[in-house]
Amino acid sequence: MKTVSFDNLFESEMLKTSKTIENSNSKKISNLKNIVMSIIKNELSEKQRTVLDMYFVKKMNCSQIANQLNVNKSTISKTKSRAFQTIYKILKYYDFR
Numbered sequence: 745m746k747t748v749s750f751d752n753l754f755e756s757e758m759l760k761t762s763k764t765i766e767n768s769n770s771k772k773i774s775n776l777k778n779i780v781m782s783i784i785k786n787e788l789s790e791k792q793r794t795v796l797d798m799y800f801v802k803k804m805n806c807s808q809i810a811n812q813l814n815v816n817k818s819t820i821s822k823t824k825s826r827a828f829q830t831i832y833k834i835l836k837y838y839d840f841r
Contacts, residue, residue: 772840783834784827792827795820 784793798804798812806824810817 776840779835779838780831783831787830787834788827792823792830795823796827799824 795809798809806817806820810820
């Protein structure tokens with residue numbers, strides 16, 4: 745009869761639990777990404793989408809975006825802020841548990 749060490753048993757259970765939590769978190773993160781993308785697509789203005797794309801995807805700062813779009817830097821900052829407010833306002837109604 746094989747003897748099972750409690751340490752090994754505990755470690756194996758921890759690994760199983762860890763993988764379950766990891767899978768659960770991956771699903772939640774994926775779900776959150778889909779929701780945010782849907783909000784961006786359906787609830788933000790074209791200008792807000794453009795600014796967020798330049799900021800996050802193209803990694804441009806507010807000054808660079810302002811120069812490219814020929815607007816004031818404060819306009820870009822306000823546009824980005826309003827976009828975030830809209831996203832947060834909608835996300836607060838979701839239950840991510």
